[in-house]
Amino acid sequence: MTVPCLIRRLCCLSVFVGFCLLPLLTTGADKPNVLMIAIDDQNDWIGYLGGHPQSRTPNIDALAGRGTAFTNAHCQSPLCNPSRTSLMTGKRPGSTGIYGLAPWFRTVPELADLETLPQYFMKHGYTTYGAGKIYHGGYGQNKKNGPVEWDHYGPRATGKPFPPKKLVNTPQPHRLVDWGTFDHKDEDKGDYKIAEWTVSQLNNMDDTPFFLACGFFLPHVPCYATQKWFDLFPEEELQLPLIQRNDRDDTPRFSWYMHWSLPEPRLQFLEEAGEWKNLTRSYLACTAFVDAQVGKVTAALKKNGLEKNTIVVLWSDHGWHIGEKAITGKNTLWDDGTRVPLIFAGPGIKSGQLCGQPAELLDIYPSLVDLCGQGPASGLEGLSLVPQLQDASAKRERPAITTHNHDNHGVRSENWRYIQYADGSAELYDMRNDPNEWTNLIDKPELKEVVEWHKKQIPKVNKKPAPNSAHRILLYDGSATVNWEGKDVGPNDPIPEITE
Ligand SMILES: [Ca+2]
Numbered sequence: 001m002t003v004p005c006l007i008r009r010l011c012c013l014s015v016f017v018g019f020c021l022l023p024l025l026t027t028g029a030d031k032p033n034v035l036m037i038a039i040d041d042q043n044d045w046i047g048y049l050g051g052h053p054q055s056r057t058p059n060i061d062a063l064a065g066r067g068t069a070f071t072n073a074h075c076q077s078p079l080c081n082p083s084r085t086s087l088m089t090g091k092r093p094g095s096t097g098i099y100g101l102a103p104w105f106r107t108v109p110e111l112a113d114l115e116t117l118p119q120y121f122m123k124h125g126y127t128t129y130g131a132g133k134i135y136h137g138g139y140g141q142n143k144k145n146g147p148v149e150w151d152h153y154g155p156r157a158t159g160k161p162f163p164p165k166k167l168v169n170t171p172q173p174h175r176l177v178d179w180g181t182f183d184h185k186d187e188d189k190g191d192y193k194i195a196e197w198t199v200s201q202l203n204n205m206d207d208t209p210f211f212l213a214c215g216f217f218l219p220h221v222p223c224y225a226t227q228k229w230f231d232l233f234p235e236e237e238l239q240l241p242l243i244q245r246n247d248r249d250d251t252p253r254f255s256w257y258m259h260w261s262l263p264e265p266r267l268q269f270l271e272e273a274g275e276w277k278n279l280t281r282s283y284l285a286c287t288a289f290v291d292a293q294v295g296k297v298t299a300a301l302k303k304n305g306l307e308k309n310t311i312v313v314l315w316s317d318h319g320w321h322i323g324e325k326a327i328t329g330k331n332t333l334w335d336d337g338t339r340v341p342l343i344f345a346g347p348g349i350k351s352g353q354l355c356g357q358p359a360e361l362l363d364i365y366p367s368l369v370d371l372c373g374q375g376p377a378s379g380l381e382g383l384s385l386v387p388q389l390q391d392a393s394a395k396r397e398r399p400a401i402t403t404h405n406h407d408n409h410g411v412r413s414e415n416w417r418y419i420q421y422a423d424g425s426a427e428l429y430d431m432r433n434d435p436n437e438w439t440n441l442i443d444k445p446e447l448k449e450v451v452e453w454h455k456k457q458i459p460k461v462n463k464k465p466a467p468n469s470a471h472r473i474l475l476y477d478g479s480a481t482v483n484w485e486g487k488d489v490g491p492n493d494p495i496p497e498i499t500e
Pocket residue numbers: 040041079080220317318
């Protein structure tokens with residue numbers, strides 16, 4: 001008897017005996033598990049992405065080698081909460097109005113019942129596990145603010161342990177904005193505990209299919225690592241990020257409003273305080289440390305024989321500037337702010353291929369739905385990447401779009417980056433010849449058609465910020481004055497922390 005014939009027979013039998021056998025046929029071994037590994041504020045300083053020539057990420061690179069790794073993947077928002085809300089709900093920031101670090105989307109009545117990625121898998125019989133930073137802050141880790149997202153939650157994200165005092169006196173004295181090394185132990189670090197917990201779950205899985213999400217906090221600030229990780233990057237050999245002096249001379253003033261005044265310091269501070277090398281080294285050290293934690297998790301997957309039936313997806317929520325374009329941190333629409341590692345490995349995914357098609361973090365949800373074959377999900381705005389996971393040269397017809405605050409968009413196609421701010425000012429970069437986005441070509445008449453095509457890709461739905469939006473919120477009403485985090489900024493106000 002053929003297998004389909006057997007299934008039909010069993011289903012007929014199930015009706016006859018009064019219960020359906022179909023769920024039994026699609027549970028257990030038939031359902032691929034999902035292991036989602038998230039990294040916070042991890043830019044493209046990953047071996048396979050080549051963002052920094054000295055980055056050391058052997059475990060992430062090995063995962064890339066085992067699967068399909070995207071080289072042109074971008075976040076939907078260059079900030080934790082809106083990026084993660086978009087990824088986990090499958091909706092663009094402009095469709096939800098979630099642009100700031102607040103609110104948690106479940107507190108917005110019209111968004112409260114959105115079915116998130118873990119809920120989708122829960123509905124299909126998976127046990128869901130979370131640890132560390134998946135949503136922003138403590139959002140979604142308990143029942144207090146809406147439906148249950150997880151069956152089990154492990155250690156929460158933390159940058160601790162901290163030294164007794166901040167190591168660097170940054171212009172805005174935010175406790176988290178710090179970096180360097182001090183006497184502490186790897187075993188005491190938040191991400192170490194998240195990895196240990198995740199490994200112990202993998203060592204003790206039963207036959208129920210699982211959706212396990214493990215979210216590392218580093219290299220988010222404070223970029224603290226133990227000396228062992230600093231030693232991988234000797235100071236005398238360290239290469240600083242490539243920058244162009246006066247790079248901002250050809251970017252609109254509105255580009256400064258994206259990150260008008262932030263705890264993250266400007267390049268000018270790093271240079272004057274002699275901290276640029278130290279921050280570069282600290283970030284590389286933290287990335288290497290996180291890579292080692294990723295390695296523990298992927299090794300546990302292998303040791304437990306789970307590799308062949310588990311889809312692994314690894315991502316970061318957005319990039320991070322370390323001096324490029326005169327700033328540090330996120331909140332920008334250039335590649336340094338939007339480009340992220342994105343890797344899929346496991347059943348149904350071709351191994352050993354790099355894909356240069358533009359991809360979006362928004363695509364993760366529909367891709368997992370597609371790969372796991374448990375039935376459709378509704379309202380998703382991304383595209384399944386399964387065509388690219390099977391053949392890296394398959395065209396993804398849409399560019400990747402990043403939105404930061406209301407109606408500011410970065411559109412990244414295979415060869416171009418177009419940025420359009422809420423006041424209509426714009427930038428265009430030729431990514432083949434100018435990968436660092438140094439020369440704004442927006443005024444070149446011969447590129448008018450390129451601009452028009454990218455302009456057309458901007459999402460039509462762009463909601464105003466959701467009620468109770470706060471932290472990094474920029475408001476623009478068409479007048480000459482903008483409002484940054486509740487304060488008016490006039491057209492001639494000096495750019496904070498930048499002096500001639
Ligand atoms: Ca982040």
